[in-house]
Amino acid sequence: MWLKGDLHLHSRHSKDSTNNPEAKIIHFAEKAGFDYLAITDHDNHVHGDVAHNTWSDPEFHSDKVLLLYGAEWTTDRGHGNVFSAKPYDHQRLYDVRDARDRQIMAVKKALGVHLSANHPANSDHFGFSFDLVDSIEVWNSTVWPKNRSAVLVWDDMLKSGRMITGRGGSDSHHGAPDTPAQTTPRSIEATANYVGTPTTWVFAAARTKQAVVDALTDGRVSVSANPDDPRVEFYADVDGDGRMDMMMGDDAKPSGKPVTFEIKLVGGGIRGAVYKVKVVKNGEDFRSLDTDPKTQMASFTDTPAPDARTYYRLEVEGPQTPYPEVPNSMALSGNMVGLSNPIYFNYDPAFRGSGTSVSGAK
Template identity: 70%
Template sequence: MPPVASLSEGVWLKGDLHVHSRHSKESSNNPESKIISFSLSVGMDYVCITDHDNHVNGDVANNTWADPEFRSDSLLLLLYGAEWTTTRGHGNVFSARPYDHQRLYDVRDQRDVVVGAIKKELGIHLSANHPSGKDHFGYSYDMVNSIEVWNSAIWSKNANAIMIWDDMLSSGRKLTGRGGSDAHHGSPETPDKATKNSYQAKANYVGTPTTWVFATSRTTQAVVDALTNGRVAVSANPFAPRVEFYADLNGDNKMDMMMGDNVRATGKPVKFRVQLSGKTVGDSTYTISVIKNGNPFGTLQTTGKQHIVEFTDTPETIGRTYYRVEVTGPSTPYPQVPGSMALSGNMVGLSNPIYFNFDPNF
């Protein structure tokens, strides 16, 4: 189990976990320098450039990572990764340090047990990308640490991914839900170079959506650890409110655990708190939908300048229980990617689950 940040000392970091540079063949006008400078301009803390490994025959280290533009000062953390692109679907690798991606690429057509063994030896975080549709993830979810439940600015296309996530959670898998813009195209340098792809960049680019992690510190390893631990929320863009989800186990009005955490149920009621942090849209109303074990549990609303709601429930003492939340409301402007607001609609953000009685080793 990776180190877990205390609720009082952890730090929230935001970034994008699925972006393609010019080292992906179908990408256009999106060099690494543009991705990095744009990420800094919108206040990102980290980014992972995930080029398709089949475009370089698995040799990511001498392409994406060896690019002289793959560098940043301490203001932006650069994760090491790539999109594992296979005939059975796609997955992203996230690592705090360079690893031998060629080994994972070479076993892409092997049995799951072989892939899983290599993944373990490499010490990497493997995530299922856009799990439904054309490039659905066709491997066992037992060998991945997370699943991309929000791919690109188009929230409506993720319904099946959310369904798969709930199915995996209901089966006892403590699987982190995360986002990724899957951006391939950068805006043109000058108006006369405008193309169809440049308009895509105005609707879907870095940060649509944004994945927040509650980390022990501002380091690449802490980002990966928090992602593995499920201390994760996803928002429509870098400026949208962050969804925070906590639980008070003993009724003393002090939060004891947060999303991603797992404890044994005691049979006593638990008070849950949902908080929207960051900038909200005026005195608008936000709707919090609570999902319990994959089913709608309740709907709450919050209006005003401080957006905090609470509810109480008693998790089962025998059998697993999980709770997670989704938040809808007014779209938060993202001036740098103006077209994204229409695509994300009224979806503001979501949390990872709080777990009870889950196997900590699964």
């Protein structure tokens, strides 16, 4: 099942957050129909002790939304988000924030958490080895143009042989204003960037916290500018039997024969609109397609090299779907409405996320 959520949010437990108690975030998400959330407060604002701040807050509760356990690992070498289906000892990760990558990897593995590189092209970009992470934040907040550089970093990691999931996160710090009369810079920001700008969709085996984390690790992920924009789904027919047998995150050994790829825009968007899909192959623009206005589908055929690594991913542009709960988000997202994770050929599963060897890490 497809589940929608936000993987980067700050509550009042982050000192740079305003008007954003956990109850406000969760109530908004429940009302808007989200399935999961990760409230990721800055660990340095509570000296690593998120367990007795964010997670122990009586407001950290929902009968409708799956609440992941996490925090923003905030260090002198950049930021990363931690995601877990169950409580973990975040203090241990906080205590090694200035350590060498090998030590950090050992703690991460011992904790059994998912570590994600945050906003890799910002001034506070992730400055550790990407061998440490399971995913990378390629779409941070509503403002799409500034994320182009993050996507280039992602493509470089993919071309290197790493199977790292691309994800989104609103990085919202300020609660949606209670009344339109609020016109401070922070309240204006809140009208453009809040829960779900962007929305990260995961194809999960069940509606559980662990299934959300597993899907994120496995690359079964699509990102849309908001929850009402179309979700892009990406499939491939490898054996030519007319049935799609691969989806985002999957890897196969190519036979040297043509592979048919299928693109679907699902669950949102403007009725009858034509969306432009850019196919990216190995980090380069490969093909541009228009979706059929009735079926919201498109397809193409290509032959992955039998003796080399190849990946394909998608970017979708078109008219923004209104998101009434966050009215100004459309203006900042521009024409970018969604992107997919890759379908892989000839990749090594040992290089999925932080399964990568770190023998050469600093």
